[in-house]
Amino acid sequence: MAWRSALLLDPAASDDTREDWDATFRVVDPDGPVLPLGELSAQRGDGIFESLGVVDGHVQEVGPHLARLARSAELCELPAPNPAQWRAAIARVATEAGSGEYVMKLVLSRGVEQGPTPTAWITLATAPDNFRSRSEGVDVVTLDRGYALDAPAHAPWLQLGAKTLSYGVNMAAIREAQRRGADDAVFVTTDEFVLEAPTASVVLRVGDRxxxxxxxxxxxxxxxxLSLFSFLEARGFSTAYETVPVTDLTTADAAWLLSSVRLAAPIRSVDGTSVPVDRAFTDELNAYLLSPRD
Known part of the structure; x- marks a missing residue:
């Protein structure tokens, strides 16, 4: 990725009555020194983030991403981000995006240890080339996430479900998948239920469901x-959130990894077992996901 822009926000200056949001922003050099050494995002991965796709200058799904940022902040006991301030900052950074695909990252950190306020920033970079994964599909391996399906209910301190900066395990899983000759991984529970990929959701198709x-x-x-399910429902398909056994990955009619930047990548094999790929239908899904979405 090549950096295009970076912007620091001042969360302490957020005020619901404020109109001059530009006064709370500072443009910085994304390749230069910006954060202090005591910044807890670097020291401990103590913070949260969102990655948004930008297509031909349009930032995708701003509302849902800000809602999830707020949810992550709540789970991690961080100050609630001011949506008006973040929307203004997103719009400011988006002016640096031209034609093509980009990735915009929103970050909210706990700040400097014992500091008075959190740290917040937004970056914009060119997106990786995802043509191959969208058109040809990806090979995945299943990796044990190390906890059972009921872990979130009795261990809320694990912050499961928050999009935190602590992505060391996620990146290690991708490296392990590549060591096994695959492109990506799918996390599963110790009691053999599907969770998610390190940087993507998992969606399966069985018939029209x-x-x-x-x-x-x-x-x-x-x-x-979420956006894809709305699209599918409008086309007459049924959608569901459910407990998915690992065996369903290889018995489904089709399966995809979904993320904001890679979009819909069809799974073509799981642990070496081939999975059907509907390329024409996948092209339809990606055409929708590349269209402007709010």
Whole structure:
């Protein structure tokens, strides 16, 4: 990715009566020194983030992403982000996006240790080339996430379901998948139920019915998955959130990984077992996901 823009926000200056939001922003060099060494996002991964797709200058699903940022802040006991301030900052950064695809990242950190306020910033970069994964599909392996399906109910301190900056496990899972000759991983519980991919939601199709693992299992409620379900329902398909056994990954008529930047990547194999890929239908899904969505 190549950086295009970066903007620091001052969360302490957010005020519901404020109109001059530009006064709370500071443009910074994304390649230069910006954050202090005591910043807890770097020290401990203590913060939250959202990644938004930007297509031809249009920032996708701003409302759902800000809602999930607020939910993550609540789970992590961070100050609630001011949606008006963040919307103004997103619009400001979006002016740096031209034609093509970009990724915009929103970050809210606890700030400097024992500091008075959190730290917040937005970056914009060119998106990776996702043509191959969208058109040809991805090979995945299943990896044990290390907890049972009921873990979120009795261990809320794990912050399962929050989109935190602590992505060391997620990145390690992708590296392990690549060591096994695959492109990506799908996390599963110790009692063998599907959760999510390290950076994507999982959606399965059986006939005219589409299903995804329930967010109650402690996974992120995907913004792209939500948008896709609305699209599918409008076309007459049924959708559901449910408990998905691992075996369903290879018995479904089709399956996809969904994320804000990669969009719909069909799964073509699971642990070496081939899975059918409907390329024409996947093209339809991605055509929708590339269209302007609010």
């Amino acid at each position: 589409f299903a995804t693992p329930s967010p109650a299992a402690g996974i992120l409620h995907g913004t792209t998955q």
